[in-house]
Amino acid sequence: MNSTHHSLDYVRKDLPVNFKKIGLILSVVGLILVIAAYYSDPVRSAFNNLVFLMLLTSIGLGAMFLVAIEYIGGAVWSTPFRRIAEFLAAVLILVPIAAIPVYLNLHDLYHWTHTDVVAADKILSSKSPYLNESFMLIRIALFMAIWLIFYKIITGNSKKQDESKDQNLTTKNIKISAIFMPFFALTITFAAIDWMMSLEPHWFSTIYGVYYFSGTVLAGLAAVTFLAVYLNEKGLLVKGLKSDNYYSLGALLFAFTNFWAYIAFSQYMLIWYANLPEETFWYLARWGGNWKFVTLGLLVVHFIVPYFGLLSQPSKMDPKRLKFMSLWILFAHLYDIYWLVMPTFSKESFVFGWIEAGFLSLAVGLILLIFNYKASRENVVAIGDPKLIRGINFRL
Amino acid sequence: MSTVDYSQELSVVEGRPSLRELDDLISKPLESKPDKKFFIAISFTGLMLLTGITALGASFIYGTGLWGNNNPVGWGFPIVNFVFWVGIGHAGTLISAILFLFRQKWRTGIARFAEGMTIFAVITAAMFPLIHTGRPWLPLYLAPYPNQHSIWPNFISPLLWDVFAVSTYFIVSLIFWYVGLIPDLAVLRDKAGTKVKKTIYSIFSLGWRFSNRHWQHYEMMYLILAGFATPLVLSVHTIVSYDFAVSIMPGWHATIFPPYFVAGAVFSGFAMVQNVLIFIRKIFNYEHIITLKVLENMNKIILLTGSLVGYAYAMEFFIAWYSGVQAEQFTFINRAFGPYAWAYWIMISCNVISPQLFWFKKIRTSIPIMFVLGVLVNVGMWFERFVITVTSLSRDYLPSSWAYYTPTITDFGILIGSFGLFFTLLLIFTKTLPVISIAEVKAVVDGAQPTHKDH
Numbered sequence: 038m039n040s041t042h043h044s045l046d047y048v049r050k051d052l053p054v055n056f057k058k059i060g061l062i063l064s065v066v067g068l069i070l071v072i073a074a075y076y077s078d079p080v081r082s083a084f085n086n087l088v089f090l091m092l093l094t095s096i097g098l099g100a101m102f103l104v105a106i107e108y109i110g111g112a113v114w115s116t117p118f119r120r121i122a123e124f125l126a127a128v129l130i131l132v133p134i135a136a137i138p139v140y141l142n143l144h145d146l147y148h149w150t151h152t153d154v155v156a157a158d159k160i161l162s163s164k165s166p167y168l169n170e171s172f173m174l175i176r177i178a179l180f181m182a183i184w185l186i187f188y189k190i191i192t193g194n195s196k197k198q199d200e201s202k203d204q205n206l207t208t209k210n211i212k213i214s215a216i217f218m219p220f221f222a223l224t225i226t227f228a229a230i231d232w233m234m235s236l237e238p239h240w241f242s243t244i245y246g247v248y249y250f251s252g253t254v255l256a257g258l259a260a261v262t263f264l265a266v267y268l269n270e271k272g273l274l275v276k277g278l279k280s281d282n283y284y285s286l287g288a289l290l291f292a293f294t295n296f297w298a299y300i301a302f303s304q305y306m307l308i309w310y311a312n313l314p315e316e317t318f319w320y321l322a323r324w325g326g327n328w329k330f331v332t333l334g335l336l337v338v339h340f341i342v343p344y345f346g347l348l349s350q351p352s353k354m355d356p357k358r359l360k361f362m363s364l365w366i367l368f369a370h371l372y373d374i375y376w377l378v379m380p381t382f383s384k385e386s387f388v389f390g391w392i393e394a395g396f397l398s399l400a401v402g403l404i405l406l407i408f409n410y411k412a413s414r415e416n417v418v419a420i421g422d423p424k425l426i427r428g429i430n431f432r433l
Numbered sequence: 434m435s436t437v438d439y440s441q442e443l444s445v446v447e448g449r450p451s452l453r454e455l456d457d458l459i460s461k462p463l464e465s466k467p468d469k470k471f472f473i474a475i476s477f478t479g480l481m482l483l484t485g486i487t488a489l490g491a492s493f494i495y496g497t498g499l500w501g502n503n504n505p506v507g508w509g510f511p512i513v514n515f516v517f518w519v520g521i522g523h524a525g526t527l528i529s530a531i532l533f534l535f536r537q538k539w540r541t542g543i544a545r546f547a548e549g550m551t552i553f554a555v556i557t558a559a560m561f562p563l564i565h566t567g568r569p570w571l572p573l574y575l576a577p578y579p580n581q582h583s584i585w586p587n588f589i590s591p592l593l594w595d596v597f598a599v600s601t602y603f604i605v606s607l608i609f610w611y612v613g614l615i616p617d618l619a620v621l622r623d624k625a626g627t628k629v630k631k632t633i634y635s636i637f638s639l640g641w642r643f644s645n646r647h648w649q650h651y652e653m654m655y656l657i658l659a660g661f662a663t664p665l666v667l668s669v670h671t672i673v674s675y676d677f678a679v680s681i682m683p684g685w686h687a688t689i690f691p692p693y694f695v696a697g698a699v700f701s702g703f704a705m706v707q708n709v710l711i712f713i714r715k716i717f718n719y720e721h722i723i724t725l726k727v728l729e730n731m732n733k734i735i736l737l738t739g740s741l742v743g744y745a746y747a748m749e750f751f752i753a754w755y756s757g758v759q760a761e762q763f764t765f766i767n768r769a770f771g772p773y774a775w776a777y778w779i780m781i782s783c784n785v786i787s788p789q790l791f792w793f794k795k796i797r798t799s800i801p802i803m804f805v806l807g808v809l810v811n812v813g814m815w816f817e818r819f820v821i822t823v824t825s826l827s828r829d830y831l832p833s834s835w836a837y838y839t840p841t842i843t844d845f846g847i848l849i850g851s852f853g854l855f856f857t858l859l860l861i862f863t864k865t866l867p868v869i870s871i872a873e874v875k876a877v878v879d880g881a882q883p884t885h886k887d888h
Contacts, residue, residue, distance in 0.1 A: 160757035167755060207439050222744055241756040243689035243748045299667060303691040310679040311686050423439035
């Protein structure tokens with residue numbers, strides 16, 4: 038242990054050219070495919086658009102949660118990587134844009150928006166004070182406003198600190214992050230209920246918000262982990278970051294993989310055991326046709342592989358393993374959202390084609406572009422943060 | 434103006450006591466004879482315990498007709514008490530295992546004590562299902578082994594899973610606790626005055642000689658056990674929640690029950706640990722080890738878990754309405770405005786409303802106020818289990834069988850007895866084993882860490 042740093046060794050550099058290039062290519066290809074998709078099959082596109090929207094929300098909100106939790110918990114190890122999470126939280130800016138096509142296609146997505154259907158259905162009409170278009174629009178607009186306001190304040194303070202090194206900004210952000218938490222819990226829950234649970238308006242599950250939360254944190258964490266290892270390998274972060282600094286990222290990925298499995302199992306187990314028809318139909322829809330294989334695959338993709346991939350202590354610090362597992366977990370989260378959303382669209386069998394590929398390409402491309410944009414204008418490391426040197430010196 | 438310097442790590446133990454001072458201070462209660470106060474305290478808890486034994490004895494002689502359980506409400510106080518005490522146990526493992534994995538150094542001063550509370554709480558909790566089996570002298574029938582009657586336990590019942598979950602939890606907690614004690618027992622062995630003490634401590638310290646190799650094995654073992662204990666924190670109360678949630682009883686069957694029960698358990702456990710520590714640190718002069726900052730951190734966790742519990746209440750209520758299921762809607766309206774509304778609002782005010790005061794630093798750091806709020810949390814959490822168990826059962830699907838449940842004096846006697854058992858064990862603990870981990874506290878005292886400042 039000869040690498041105890043007392044001063045910062047950080048020079049701001051641009052991201053590799055390829056980063057932007059790939060982002061641009063994926064975005065353009067994705068956008069063309071998405072436009073073509075809306076012409077050829079608008080309903081399927083709308084469902085894909087919802088998956089796309091949820092993926093962006095997960096990464097943006099998940100990253101935002103990580104920033105806030107670092108402040109509240111007073112975490113030190115994560116400070117060298119916090120700016121990465123802040124940049125990823127900027128994805129939240131894309132969320133309202135991604136939501137526009139969803140709103141233009143509400144009738145294709147949500148059964149409960151058809152007033153004639155609702156009028157004929159006793160249960161749906163009893164839900165209409167909550168499930169109606171205008172209230173949903175107001176709610177979601179409010180949620181997005183909350184996310185963006187907290188994003189602006191917290192990352193704004195962090196950015197200011199780069200110059201001023203003012204410790205009061207940390208104190209301020211701790212307070213704001215604590216206030217953010219109850220808002221976060223409620224908005225993410227009701228966003229998940231509105232956007233995804235109400236796809237099957239008769240179905241209900243009290244744990245649904247927690248389920249989406251567990252996936253969101255995993256997605257945010259995986260994106261941060263991948264970029265942290267990648268950027269450090271390219272020498273774009275501060276000097277002195279070693280595999281010890283990665284350990285907690287790996288440990289948290291492992292912990293939240295288990296948390297997701299725990300929540301998913303709790304929901305499944307209780308519904309299966311009680312066997313009430315008003316709940317089981319949701320799982321039965323995911324067992325019909327070849328959806329069975331997607332459902333079984335979810336267990337493997339989202340739990341078994343990351344569980345064994347990150348179980349041992351060395352694997353939580355190995356950069357190669359972390360890069361692979363974080364990409365895997367991002368894929369697993371996409372898979373999970375697809376599994377939550379698409380059975381409503383295609384009941385018989387799962388579908389995957391150029392339309393799905395197009396939306397995925399656009400999502401990845403846009404995330405890369407927005408990250409590149411932020412990195413080209415701001416420091417990739419929170420160089421003014423008082424905890425930074427402690428964070429760099431962190432050793433297990 | 435910033436009062437905290439974030440660039441420096443805060444010290445966990447105040448005043449930089451020497452290692453010798455720590456040895457002496459922590460082992461002092463064990464080396465001195467119990468004083469008058471101790472005898473008064475233990476007579477009081479012993480009396481409570483005796484009350485419980487009397488009530489229980491009467492129940493065995495005259496039958497459960499002495500309890501308030503009636504026809505729709507087949508589960509009364511015993512289940513409520515069981516869930517309550519299992520919940521109290523959760524803080525110990527959370528502090529000793531999960532906070533250890535999160536590298537929270539402030540836990541060192543309180544981990545041993547909280548773990549001890551876990552073990553005593555689980556012992557207290559385990560009494561209730563044992564009573565409930567009706568023939569507590571035949572506990573082996575709960576174990577799945579091929580006996581000559583060819584009787585197997587009912588594997589599809591979550592009540593059986595409870596047996597496995599709670600006993601696993603107890604065993605792992607006990608091992609975890611004991612492994613942590615080994616270096617401290619060696620300290621006591623070396624300090625022991627009488628031969629009897631020395632022999633006992635020698636046996637239990639397993640030949641510990643503080644060698645480098647011993648420490649290496651010890652640390653690895655501790656880490657592995659922490660890893661084992663972590664899922665157990667979740668699993669035990671998850672299984673307890675299954676006792677309710679796998680049924681189709683409105684108000685019980687909610688998918689959020691597992692994480693909600695775990696959060697509630699940690700919530701009540703922390704409140705109990707906080708309450709007891711307030712006295713311990715004062716009586717034994719541990720105020721520089723169990724600092725105000727530690728209590729403040731505990732209050733923050735109480736605030737967090739209390740809010741999670743509040744979230745779960747809100748979610749249950751909302752989804753009951755949203756589901757459109759009439760029975761669910763009725764159950765929740767009945768809870769809030771029916772004959773048990775008083776219990777429901779005690780639960781809401783103690784669990785959701787009053788802990789919100791911990792948002793304010795002044796309240797988080799005021800010992801009298803935090804004590805009161807901690808007591809209220811445990812009142813609230815006991816009532817939570819009461820509300821869940823009793824309200825749903827007393828008004829189930831069949832209105833003709835509805836009945837009001839009134840606990841009897843025997844029920845209260847057993848409840849008092851459970852507190853008596855718990856606190857008696859706790860008092861004995863304070864005089865027989867070090868309530869603070871000597872070894873772990875030594876490692877977090879300022880100056881104990883290797884530094885490279887002048888390399």
